[in-house]
Each structure stands twice: as structure tokens, then as C-alpha cells.
Amino acid sequence: xxxxxxxxxxxxxxxxxxxxxxxxxxxxxxxxxxxxxxxxxxxxxxxxxxxxxxxxxxxxxxxxxxxxxxxxxxxxxxxxxxxxxxxxxxxxxxxxxxxxxxxxxxxxxxxxxxxxxxxxxxxxxxxxxxxxxxxxxxxxxxxxxxxxxxxxxxxxxxxxxxxxxxxxxxxxxxxxxxxxxxxxxxxxxxxxxxxxxxxxxxxxxxxxxxxxxxxxxxxxxxxxxxxxxxxxxxxxxxxxxxxxxxxxxxxxxxxxxxxxxxxxxxxxxxxxxx
Amino acid sequence: xxxxxxxxxxxxxxxxxxxxxxxxxxxxxxxxxxxxxxxxxxxxxxxxxxxxxxxxxxxxxxxxxxxxxxxxxxxxxxxxxxxxxxxxxxxxxxxxxxxxxxxxxxxxxxxxxxxxxxxxxxxxxxxxxxxxxxxxxxxxxxxxxxxxxxxxxxxxxxxxxxxxxxxxxxxxxxxxxxxxxxxxxxxxxxxxxxxxxxxxxxxxxxxxxxxxxxxx
Numbered sequence: 001x002x003x004x005x006x007x008x009x010x011x012x013x014x015x016x017x018x019x020x021x022x023x024x025x026x027x028x029x030x031x032x033x034x035x036x037x038x039x040x041x042x043x044x045x046x047x048x049x050x051x052x053x054x055x056x057x058x059x060x061x062x063x064x065x066x067x068x069x070x071x072x073x074x075x076x077x078x079x080x081x082x083x084x085x086x087x088x089x090x091x092x093x094x095x096x097x098x099x100x101x102x103x104x105x106x107x108x109x110x111x112x113x114x115x116x117x118x119x120x121x122x123x124x125x126x127x128x129x130x131x132x133x134x135x136x137x138x139x140x141x142x143x144x145x146x147x148x149x150x151x152x153x154x155x156x157x158x159x160x161x162x163x164x165x166x167x168x169x170x171x172x173x174x175x176x177x178x179x180x181x182x183x184x185x186x187x188x189x190x191x192x193x194x195x196x197x198x199x200x201x202x203x204x205x206x207x208x209x210x211x212x213x214x215x216x217x218x219x220x221x222x223x224x225x226x227x228x229x230x231x232x233x234x235x236x237x238x239x240x241x242x243x244x245x246x247x248x249x250x251x252x253x254x255x256x257x258x259x260x261x262x263x264x265x266x267x268x269x270x271x272x273x274x
Numbered sequence: 275x276x277x278x279x280x281x282x283x284x285x286x287x288x289x290x291x292x293x294x295x296x297x298x299x300x301x302x303x304x305x306x307x308x309x310x311x312x313x314x315x316x317x318x319x320x321x322x323x324x325x326x327x328x329x330x331x332x333x334x335x336x337x338x339x340x341x342x343x344x345x346x347x348x349x350x351x352x353x354x355x356x357x358x359x360x361x362x363x364x365x366x367x368x369x370x371x372x373x374x375x376x377x378x379x380x381x382x383x384x385x386x387x388x389x390x391x392x393x394x395x396x397x398x399x400x401x402x403x404x405x406x407x408x409x410x411x412x413x414x415x416x417x418x419x420x421x422x423x424x425x426x427x428x429x430x431x432x433x434x435x436x437x438x439x440x441x442x443x444x445x446x447x448x449x450x451x452x453x454x455x456x457x458x459x460x461x462x463x464x465x466x467x468x469x470x471x472x473x474x475x476x477x478x479x480x481x482x483x484x485x486x487x488x489x490x
Binding site: 071072073106109110112113114116118120121122123124125133134137138182183186 | 389391392394395397398399400401402405409410413414417
């Protein structure tokens, strides 16, 4: 992979100097309903800084909802989410928690990056501009600095030669690698990965997973992943959380969960997908 | 009835004036229709009911009343309130305003057609609202509605003789005036008919070329 040939390995810039096990994400009694359907039920969980956590479980068990709540693409019905100690969609005012204003939420949200199942690159922009857009217009970086950062990231994902392509000129796997670079360009503390290989042709999956594996092993970025690629989950995860019906029914190291699950539902699920 | 080329020659000076007026009305009317239509479309997506509601009422009203009534209103009623424009300006505003309510619908469809994932990606990157609209959503939305906008340019061209009713002598108006003065109708009316095709066809070719350039 081209990251190996990238001597100015900027990935260390993602290093989180305080990756000391402090809580980066905390869900407190989070409930999310769609109509009568309770997708998340009084959910508590935390992710420590620098950890790679994979959420597994049957579809409809609420995994993707967690990522979407963190990205504020959905609103919590009850409970609170904290990112790096700050409430995501609430503010403390006069000792009480009130719904946060847009500005507060934006600031907290900047610590989070997300890669989507459907890539969601901006088709009207060339690859390089896709990556530069947010650093320039959100972080206020100069054009030159943003471009340099974008080119380094494209090298990291092995697409240093496709800066001037439009997304539709790339394969799905290449688009997803650009999307990863785009998310990393914001230097988030947390990277959310929402079934990032599910929309890809089988032969393109490995390239994307290699990039993510590389990022997981060479940086301190915190990852929260929803995936059906169990080998990948096993390879990069520090912790695996097994979801069922909106609750975490079992969690532990990948070895523990994949080799010796305690819960009957986990065993059923794993025998179905492995 | 015979075709008389000398009559064609007699009509030419008036015809030339008419063509210029038609082209002016079409060009300026289109600019107003494209610009205002976008304003209406964006206003209808406003979070403020106080913005959405009046715009909806206004555009529905304009779309469901005849252009002729609107032209008469602008030309005869507004001056009573002290608002006076030249006949040509009134005609241009009338055409532009009328068609802006249609282009607004076109833009709306274009905006609705941008996949939800684009909004989500913009939000995930914390792009400010102006960039989300200006750099992500509108470029994609407008790209896909250029052909539909082009259709309204041609429709507006075909409605342009309406402004003759408030005394703006565009091509057809000039032909009628020429006819009433000389009792010659065949040549001027035929020429004007052909002129409409000669303007409409390149206009649609232009829009198609624009579409090819924009659609990716």
C-alpha cells in the first residue's frame, strides 16, 4: 500500500496526546424510537479514547442508529450523548440541561468524522476538492495547506494519482477510499464507519479494509465501526459490542466474543454470519 | 393572394425593431425567471413559516392567473399606486415574474432530487449552510433541471406576443401594425412565424449544449 511509501507519515498527526483511556464517547440512558418501534432502549455505553470498537448484531438491532445519533443525523428521544466530555445535543444552562443551539452542536460534532455505506462523495467536485472543502470552509485552513493535507491523505489511501478525477470516474472502492481521506482531513478524534464495504463489489472490499487496517494500526484515532466483515472486526477491534433489540447483550475482546461467546443470541448470530 | 417580395422589403425595418424587442424581452425575462424562481424555491424551504407561507400563496396565485391579467395589472393598476414603468420594462417584469413561479417548481424538483446522502455528508463535515447550499446542493440540483428550464425559455418566447397588448411592439405587434397600415398580412405574419422558429430552435440547441456540459 502506498502509505508505506509515504515517508512524511502524517498519520502521527492524528495521535491523540491524551489517549489515556479517558472516555471519548458516552451514551447515558439513550432511547431512540421510530414511531412505535424502540430502536435503542435506555442504552448506556462508553468508548475510551484511542479504542477501536466494533458493533455487531442482527440488522435492525440499532447499530447504525448509534452512529447516526453521534453524527446528529438523528435526534435522541431520551438520554444524553457526550463526546470528549461535552454534551452533543444539550447544553448546561443554570445547572440544567437544555437542548443545545446549532453552534454548540457544530463545535462538538467537529470531533467526529464519518464514512458512509454509500460513500456520499460530492459528484460535482473533483476528488481533491471533495477533501479540501471542509478543511477550507470549516476549519479555515489556507488553500495551500488544505491541498497539501488532501494530497498526503490521498497518498495514504493509495490514490495520490487521482486528484483530478471526478468521483463517478472512480470505482466504488476508490470512492470509498476518497471518502475515508475526506473524513480524516478534518482530523476528527473519532471516526465512524457505517458498513463501509457493504455497497462494494466483493473484489474491491479488501482494498478499503487494508486502508482502514492501516489507519487503525498506525494512528491513535478512535474508531466506532458497524460492519459485517467479521474478520476485519476481529483484526482491528479492541472491543466488540453485540447488539440485540436495542441493547448491548454482550461485550468483550474480539477473541472472547468470536471464540467463546457467552450469550446464546451471540452464538446464533455468529454462526449465521461466519 | 400572391407572395410579394417587395412587401417583404417594406416590412424589414419594422421587423428588425420587433426582433430586437422580442430578444430583449426573452433574454431579460429569462434572467428574471431564473433568478426569482430560485429565490422562491429557497424561500419555500425556509424554516420560517412567515417566509414560506406568503411565498407559497404568491406563487400559486401567479401561476393560476393568466399572464394577460398580470400584464394589465402591472401596466394599468400599479401606476394608480404611483409605480410606473415603461411598457417594455413592464412586459419584461410580467414575463419574468410569471415564469419565475414555474421555474421555482423546477428548482424545487431539482433540490428534492439531490440524494439525502449529500445532505448527510455535508452535515458530517460540518459544512456551513451557505456552503451546503452553494457548493453541494444547488450545483447538483441545477445541473439536473437545465433541460426543464430550457423548455420554459421556449414557452416564454411563445408567450412574448402578449406584451403587445400593453403596447410593446415585439415581432408580432410590428407585423400587425404593418398590416393595419398597408393591408398586407401574408408576408409579415409568415415572416414572424418563421422568425419564432429561428429563435426557438437555436435557443433549445443552446440549452442542450449547456446540459451536455453540465450533466455528469
